[in-house]
Amino acid sequence: xxxxxxxxxxxxxxxxxxxxxxxxxxxxxxxxxxxxxxxxxxxxxxxxxxxxxxxxxxxxxxxxxxxxxxxxxxxxxxxxxxxxxxxxxxxxxxxxxxxxxxxxxxxxxxxxxx
Amino acid sequence: xxxxxxxxxxxxxxxxxxxxxxxxxxxxxxxxxxxxxxxxxxxxxxxxxxxxxxxxxxxxxxxxxxxxxxxxxxxxxxxxxxxxxxxxxxxxxxxxxxxxxxxxxxxxxxxxx
Numbered sequence: 001x002x003x004x005x006x007x008x009x010x011x012x013x014x015x016x017x018x019x020x021x022x023x024x025x026x027x028x029x030x031x032x033x034x035x036x037x038x039x040x041x042x043x044x045x046x047x048x049x050x051x052x053x054x055x056x057x058x059x060x061x062x063x064x065x066x067x068x069x070x071x072x073x074x075x076x077x078x079x080x081x082x083x084x085x086x087x088x089x090x091x092x093x094x095x096x097x098x099x100x101x102x103x104x105x106x107x108x109x110x111x112x113x114x
Numbered sequence: 115x116x117x118x119x120x121x122x123x124x125x126x127x128x129x130x131x132x133x134x135x136x137x138x139x140x141x142x143x144x145x146x147x148x149x150x151x152x153x154x155x156x157x158x159x160x161x162x163x164x165x166x167x168x169x170x171x172x173x174x175x176x177x178x179x180x181x182x183x184x185x186x187x188x189x190x191x192x193x194x195x196x197x198x199x200x201x202x203x204x205x206x207x208x209x210x211x212x213x214x215x216x217x218x219x220x221x222x223x224x225x226x227x
Contacts, residue, residue: 009154032213043118043204043218044157051213090156100212104149106156 002027004093006105013081014113021076021108023065023091032100033074034092035065038107044090050074061085086112116141120205120219126227127192127199135190135222137205143217145210146188150174151202151221160203163188164210192224200225 007022025031032051036044048059055067065076074091088107094100118139127133139146145164149157159172163182177196182188188207192199202223206216 034215036218041221041223043120043206043220044216045218046215049213049215094212096212101159101162102216104157106154 002029002031002093002095002103004091004103004105006091006108008108009106010109010111012111012113015083016080018079019077019081019085019110021089021091021110023074023076023105025072025074025091025093027072027093027095029095031093031095033065033067034094034102035059035063035074035076036090036092036104038088038090040087047076047089081110081112083112083114085110118205118207118217118219120203120222122222123220125222125224127224128227130194132191132193133224135192135203135205135224137188137190137219138186139188139205139207139217140186141207141217142185143207143209144185145208146182147206147208147216148172148178148180148188148190149204149206151204157204160190 003026005024013019034049035047037047038044048057050067058064063078088109090107091105094102121136147162148160158174161180163169179191204221205219208214208216
């Protein structure tokens with residue numbers, strides 16, 4: 001069994017300030033990790049993923065996340081946020097090999113304040 | 115462009131009525147999924163299908179039914195047995211291999227009249 005905990009339901013931050021959205025997971029096996037973004041009244045879009053290799057992964061729009069196995073975390077960071085980053089962000093985890101169910105966190109709403 | 119199309123965008127259900135949500139994909143993906151999204155609860159898996167003519171219950175399948183007669187299509191029926199159907203429903207697809215990300219449609223918002 002696996003689970004995902006997103007510790008903050010809402011995160012307000014001023015424009016051009018840095019932000020960190022926290023994600024911790026629990027699993028008895030090795031995992032793949034994902035961050036998805038959801039804009040209002042839309043589906044989820046993949047932001048970035050960790051499958052293997054470098055523990056630091058980056059997205060094309062300036063977000064990055066670091067896989068920390070010892071702390072079972074996959075926090076999402078951006079050094080300077082923009083108004084357009086206002087959205088809900090979901091952390092997700094799946095096991096390795098064959099078909100594996102994806103478990104999503106409850107989401108963190110990022111509100112960027114002008 | 116390849117993607118997932120969900121229709122309708124908004125749907126209203128009367129008491130005792132079954133309604134069907136459409137989901138079509140042209141990504142040539144083997145696996146398809148239905149999720150229910152409620153405020154503060156994230157995404158909960160209703161049903162999933164790894165291959166045509168086969169599907170499995172997810173965590174909250176009661177009151178829902180699906181079919182997978184074609185690779186491209188995975189319709190969800192919300193039956194009258196689902197007593198609290200008001201939610202945002204999301205369809206997704208993936209290659210079905212581990213690590214393959216899910217691609218989502220833009221959702222259907224279902225409300226009770």
